[in-house]
Amino acid sequence: MNNMQKKKEILDAFAFRHATKQFDPDRKISDEDFQFILETGRLSPSSVGFEAWKFLVVQNEELRMKIREVAFGGQGQLPTASHLVLLLARKDVRYDSEYVEYIYKNIKGLSDEAFKSIPAVYKEFQENDIRILENERALIDWSSKQTYIPLANMMTAAAQIGIDSCPMEGYNKEKVTAILKKAGVLDEEVYDLSVMVAFGYRASEPKHQQARRPIDEVVEWVH
């Protein structure tokens, strides 16, 4: 495939993707296709490579219906989606946490010796450069921002193989959190609910064309 064909294919996927409100309840995404979607999430970039997320795939009907009761933005999507993913943001991404040490030593492969200087560097970054240690919320928001990268990548990757999606923030966070806690699937010590996304196949064609501002309104060039 040449460059022009590749670009067309990618833009076609962007045109295909829309926030799907109702999925065809009889069409399920194959395991292989869903693993592919998850893999694009897993491979997503994150600030400092902290991967401040977890993807909770909720396939339990009862749990989905409970969430739906407090999710005004997911009324049609939650019961009909083939797969529902809740993106959780990690709370333990402070420079001095065990998790950060784990990432450096076990994932990035740093020796104990090489790791020694790391916490001081990221203390400065988190405390003074991006100021996310001022309160707990700021740090969680930083993690939450990171989760929107796999969110977008998974939706685009899905669209490229003809799979629909809908990102969702339309829910009462406190109530969904309580439901997840009660079901024993959210460790509140470590995770905070960030955003949801439903995947499946559209029940019907979208009613509206994608509405977007023109490029010269969105982009400003500085020469």
Ligand SMILES: Cc1cc2nc3c(=O)[nH]c(=O)nc-3n(C[C@H](O)[C@H](O)[C@H](O)COP(=O)(O)O)c2cc1C
């Ligand atoms: C972070 C985020 C949260 C969203 N939450 C909801 C939601 O709760 N329910 C919904 O139906 N659509 C939701 N949307 C979809 C947007 O309304 C939609 O993407 C936007 O209107 C543009 O339309 P399009 O995606 O069809 O091009 C959300 C989109 C994003 C990016």
